[in-house]
Amino acid sequence: MLDLILCEFAKIKRQRFILLSILAACLFPIPLTVLVAKDSLHFEQLFKLVVTFGNFLLLPCVLSVAACVLFFMERDSDMLKNLMTVPVPKTKLAAAKLAVLLIVAVLYSMAGLGATIIGGLVVGAVEGVAFKLGLSVILGIMLFVSVLPVVILIVCFNKSYIFSIIIAFLYSVLNFGIALNMMSFAPNSIFINILPGPVIMRWWSSYWSGLSPEYFAIRKPYMLSTPVCAGILFLIAAISMPLISISYKKQED
Amino acid sequence: MSDFVIETNNLTKQYGEQKSVANLSIHVKKGRIYGLLGRNGAGKTTTMKMLLGLTSPTSGEVRIFGKSICTNEKKVLSRIGNLIESPGFYPNLTGTENLKIMARLRGVPNPNAVKNALAVVGLPYMDKKLFSQYSLGMKQRLGIANAILHDPELLILDEPVNGLDPIGIVEVRDFIKRLSAEQGKTILISSHILSEMALLADDIGIIDHGVLLEEEGLEELEKKNSRYVHFIVTDTSQASRILEADFHTSNFHIDDDRNLRLYDTEIDVAAITRKWIESGLNVSEAHTQNDTLEDYFKQVTGGEGIA
Numbered sequence: 001m002l003d004l005i006l007c008e009f010a011k012i013k014r015q016r017f018i019l020l021s022i023l024a025a026c027l028f029p030i031p032l033t034v035l036v037a038k039d040s041l042h043f044e045q046l047f048k049l050v051v052t053f054g055n056f057l058l059l060p061c062v063l064s065v066a067a068c069v070l071f072f073m074e075r076d077s078d079m080l081k082n083l084m085t086v087p088v089p090k091t092k093l094a095a096a097k098l099a100v101l102l103i104v105a106v107l108y109s110m111a112g113l114g115a116t117i118i119g120g121l122v123v124g125a126v127e128g129v130a131f132k133l134g135l136s137v138i139l140g141i142m143l144f145v146s147v148l149p150v151v152i153l154i155v156c157f158n159k160s161y162i163f164s165i166i167i168a169f170l171y172s173v174l175n176f177g178i179a180l181n182m183m184s185f186a187p188n189s190i191f192i193n194i195l196p197g198p199v200i201m202r203w204w205s206s207y208w209s210g211l212s213p214e215y216f217a218i219r220k221p222y223m224l225s226t227p228v229c230a231g232i233l234f235l236i237a238a239i240s241m242p243l244i245s246i247s248y249k250k251q252e253d
Numbered sequence: 254m255s256d257f258v259i260e261t262n263n264l265t266k267q268y269g270e271q272k273s274v275a276n277l278s279i280h281v282k283k284g285r286i287y288g289l290l291g292r293n294g295a296g297k298t299t300t301m302k303m304l305l306g307l308t309s310p311t312s313g314e315v316r317i318f319g320k321s322i323c324t325n326e327k328k329v330l331s332r333i334g335n336l337i338e339s340p341g342f343y344p345n346l347t348g349t350e351n352l353k354i355m356a357r358l359r360g361v362p363n364p365n366a367v368k369n370a371l372a373v374v375g376l377p378y379m380d381k382k383l384f385s386q387y388s389l390g391m392k393q394r395l396g397i398a399n400a401i402l403h404d405p406e407l408l409i410l411d412e413p414v415n416g417l418d419p420i421g422i423v424e425v426r427d428f429i430k431r432l433s434a435e436q437g438k439t440i441l442i443s444s445h446i447l448s449e450m451a452l453l454a455d456d457i458g459i460i461d462h463g464v465l466l467e468e469e470g471l472e473e474l475e476k477k478n479s480r481y482v483h484f485i486v487t488d489t490s491q492a493s494r495i496l497e498a499d500f501h502t503s504n505f506h507i508d509d510d511r512n513l514r515l516y517d518t519e520i521d522v523a524a525i526t527r528k529w530i531e532s533g534l535n536v537s538e539a540h541t542q543n544d545t546l547e548d549y550f551k552q553v554t555g556g557e558g559i560a
Contacts, residue, residue, distance in 0.1 A: 006357065011354065013350065014345040077343050077344055078338075078339065080341075081337055081341060082399065083358065084305075084306070084307055085330050085337075086330065086331075088358055
């Protein structure tokens with residue numbers, strides 16, 4: 001399996017999109033740093049802004065496009081027949097591609113944090129780096145899970161890049177929009193209990209600091225504990241991964 | 254234990270109502286070069302895909318190294334090198350990078366395997382040229398390098414000289430011959446080029462519309478080719494009557510009103526010519542000829558030729 005993952009990384013060499021997306025994660029905090037510095041806000045606010053827009057909005061889009069690149073690679077290059085005669089089982093190949101997506105998600109998240117820390121040094125004191133590093137890694141993993149449903153659609157439809165990217169962007173924007181406006185929904189609404197974006201946002205909001213007691217009371221019903229959030233995401237992953245594997249296996253050579 | 258490296262039994266592939274391959278039973282002996290000969294669309298590639306498990310047969314059985322491919326895929330495939338249809342590789346990588354991926358996936362222990370395979374087909378090692386910038390001939394060479402990368406016992410090559418220049422064709426042909434002669438590799442090779450098969454194969458299977466029409470050693474096939482005397486006379490009708498009446502043979506073929514082929518080569522040509530001249534016919538030409546493989550292929554496939 002490790003060989004397969006290493007080969008997947010070797011395959012994306014010169015795939016500019018993935019490098020550009022990591023670069024975007026590093027550059028994204030720059031305009032936010034300017035805004036935060038202008039309003040004399042703290043590093044905590046900068047981190048929150050970077051996570052909200054960089055992770056919740058951009059990362060799912062980046063991962064969806066990366067999924068298109070990874071899952072369409074063999075189809076477009078007619079390479080699958082070579083792999084099948086090694087033989088490389090399609091289920092293992094799909095698992096290796098998902099592992100690469102997971103690593104990209106974590107790297108993106110960490111790159112974003114790195115750039116935020118540099119921005120933080122500009123706006124003032126940088127605090128809780130170890131906690132934020134852990135949080136970034138966990139958010140990377142969680143947001144990887146959040147794109148699995150759209151990966152099912154990408155693999156299942158097996159259409160053009162444009163079609164898949166449109167689906168991916170619609171899904172990502174829908175998740176982000178609902179996550180950002182979660183308080184417009186009832187705490188037991190299906191939208192914010194099933195869609196992974198809002199679920200992760202609800203979990204993350206429970207770690208926000210500096211909330212006034214009144215605002216905390218309003219937000220409290222929307223906060224999710226780690227076991228509940230992990231349970232929902234585990235369920236999404238447990239359903240999505242076999243479906244991705246089956247859909248990929250069913251694709252015609 | 255079977256003597257055959259590849260053995261198929263009534264292999265059939267059906268797409269809807271259309272049978273792409275029908276009841277195909279081929280037998281490839283160890284250490285031999287088996288040429289699967291047929292026109293484009295005859296079912297050669299589909300057959301090879303079924304041998305490699307890339308497509309499942311509608312019915313019938315494939316046995317490679319005496320084992321069923323369905324139940325022993327991993328064990329069997331690791332001993333086979335293949336090139337099916339056009340070579341497919343990652344366009345954003347160089348030839349070396351592509352082969353390194355394949356070597357890692359195949360678990361090739363020799364660190365020089367990629368370098369050696371590229372050297373054999375005449376491609377540079379660690380070249381910066383991407384696969385997407387390769388010419389058709391270079392792509393084909395890389396496909397062959399990939400097939401031999403893990404030193405397989407059996408090679409299944411689908412039209413391997415496609416897209417190669419004349420020198421490249423000779424090089425690949427010599428290389429395939431050497432693999433068989435020096436290393437005892439078994440090679441199944443398909444082609445629609447009859448002359449290529451005649452130069453390369455030890456055994457030939459002729460496939461047409463998915464059906465195996467003939468399976469024979471090349472030597473036997475050549476022996477089967479008819480020997481005949483070709484006459485050019487002024488009137489083939491009168492000439493044929495004389496052959497039947499005076500020489501008691503009907504083993505001849507009238508091509509047109511001037512050309513006649515006599516397959517009964519035991520009869521004295523001088524006597525026939527003399528008799529025809531005495532009967533008022535002019536004989537302008539008489540010489541012994543052999544049918545070419547091309548003629549034989551036409552005969553077997555019912556009249557249609559091959560490139």
